Amino acid sequence: MIDLDFSNVAWRKSSYSNGSGGVCVEVATVAAGTGIRDSKLGADSPILAFGHDAFAEFLTAVKDARFG
Numbered sequence: 415m416i417d418l419d420f421s422n423v424a425w426r427k428s429s430y431s432n433g434s435g436g437v438c439v440e441v442a443t444v445a446a447g448t449g450i451r452d453s454k455l456g457a458d459s460p461i462l463a464f465g466h467d468a469f470a471e472f473l474t475a476v477k478d479a480r481f482g
Contacts, residue, residue: 418463420449427453 425440438453448469451459464472475481 418444418447418449418465420444420461420463423449425451425453 420442423442423444425442428439428441430439440451440453440459442449442451447463447465449461449463451461453459
C-alpha cells in the first residue's frame with residue numbers, strides 16, 4: 415500500500431479556477447502520488463488520490479476528452 419497522506423501538504427488551485435464559483439480544483443503532490451479536491455469545499459472535500467503513473471494516465475484522458 416502506498417502512502418497518500420495529504421493532511422500536511424500545500425494545495426495548489428488550478429489556474430482555470432475563478433473567484434465566481436466556477437469549476438475549481440486543487441492539486442497536491444506527495445512522494446507517492448497526487449491528490450485532487452474541490453477547492454470550494456476546501457479541507458472538507460473528498461480527495462481523489464492517484465499514484466504518479468495513474469495520475470499521468472488520468473491527465474491524458476482528461477486532455478483527450480475521454481470523459482464526455
